[in-house]
Amino acid sequence: MKRLGPLLTLGAMAVLAVVLLVINMSKETEPTPNSAAATTTAPAAATTPGTPTTSINAATPFPAKADYVGTIPLQSGGTLTLSIAVQGSKATAYACDGQSIESWLQGSATNGSLQLTGKNNARLDGSFDGKAVNGTLRIGGEQWGFTAAPVQPPAGLYVYNDGGERESWIVDSNGGVTGVRRAADGSTSPAPALATDATAIVNGKKVTASKVSGGDSAG
Incomplete structure (x- = not known):
């Protein structure tokens, strides 16, 4: 009986270590809302150098x-x-x-x-x-x-x-x-x-x- 006590103690510690390892692995693999993996950025619209940002209205034809x-x-x-x-x-x-x-x-x-x-x-x-x-x-x-x-x-x-x-x-x-x-x-x-x-x-x-x-x- 004296030998059984230490064995039970060691077994309990091993089970606890396994539980803690599973919890840590779960936290590492689940992305949080603020993580880089969860954040997406829309690509910037392509612009052509020299292209005006505002349009110029064309002249209106004269009356006869x-x-x-x-x-x-x-x-x-x-x-x-x-x-x-x-x-x-x-x-x-x-x-x-x-x-x-x-x-x-x-x-x-x-x-x-x-x-x-x-x-x-x-x-x-x-x-x-x-x-x-x-x-x-x-x-x-x-x-x-x-x-x-x-x-x-x-x-x-x-x-x-x-x-x-x-x-x-x-x-x-x-x-x-x-x-x-x-x-x-x-x-x-x-x-x-x-x-x-x-x-x-x-x-x-x-x-x-x-x-x-x-x-x-x-x-």
Whole structure:
């Protein structure tokens, strides 16, 4: 009996060791929620170098015939008035300050984009977004951004030519008129008043101005 006690003790210890080993093995093989084996990461979306993150809306085609008028503030404190007449695939634009600055430009109106040029390296680049024409105007080495909204007749661009002298007017959506007279010698001055019926007194006689369309060459 004295020998049996130690044997029973050793047997109990062996059973306990086996139980502890099984428990430890169970803990090692079961992944926990925070373990690397249980965590998955979605692969990053592939990107192409140079690909823009935002899309650029394409220009909207112009109506078959339309007029647009806008104003451009000048650093001198004055204002340039800009008129753009579009007809089919052609456009004519005119900008003036009502005093001495003026420029006529002509060119294409294709797929909602304008590319117009004039004398002395004048240039107008613009696009139609379905609501207005936005772009850049360059005259005499200066450059301005602009927005020109659509207008309905009698608003628009008017001109009268006689004996080498030209009177040009822009009528805005509120009936306001801005115009410049260019004499035969190239000098400029404010144009005479233009009435609502498109008539004016030029050199003492009453004349009727012609409304300019996109395909007209009046400059």
